[in-house]
Amino acid sequence: MALNVELVSPERILWSGEAEMVVARTTDGDIAFLTGHAPFIGALGIGAVVIEEPGGKQTKIAVHGGFVEVSQNRVTILSDVAELATDIDVARARKAKESAEAAFRAEPNPENDAALRRANLRLELAA
Numbered sequence: 395m396a397l398n399v400e401l402v403s404p405e406r407i408l409w410s411g412e413a414e415m416v417v418a419r420t421t422d423g424d425i426a427f428l429t430g431h432a433p434f435i436g437a438l439g440i441g442a443v444v445i446e447e448p449g450g451k452q453t454k455i456a457v458h459g460g461f462v463e464v465s466q467n468r469v470t471i472l473s474d475v476a477e478l479a480t481d482i483d484v485a486r487a488r489k490a491k492e493s494a495e496a497a498f499r500a501e502p503n504p505e506n507d508a509a510l511r512r513a514n515l516r517l518e519l520a521a
Contacts, residue, residue, distance in 0.1 A: 395429050401471040408476055415446040416469045418462050427464050434464040440511045442519055454479040454519050458512050479519035487516040
């Protein structure tokens with residue numbers, strides 16, 4: 395038995411299908427979901443969602459906040475901003491990182507820190 399997974403952003407359904415395992419970064423840390431997982435609702439932080447499909451293929455998605463719900467072998471991830479690793483524009487991500495680094499040096503605050511973490515995540519997944 396596999397998990398039924400759906401990852402949705404405001405623009406579209408980014409990923410939908412069956413998975414053996416889903417790993418997500420919540421605001422409390424990383425968590426993995428397998429079949430039979432207890433019901434769960436959590437807030438997502440800035441991090442990768444890794445979907446391990448039957449057969450071993452992995453799909454990686456940059457998620458910048460949102461929510462995850464697990465119930466009856468169904469994993470639903472709702473994110474305001476999410477991007478498949480294969481869709482990341484590396485040149486744009488590098489520029490965003492440079493801009494975020496400069497902003498953080500000028501004014502180290504939570505917003506600039508989050509922008510830098512988002513840029514680093516995008517570059518990490520695009521590699």
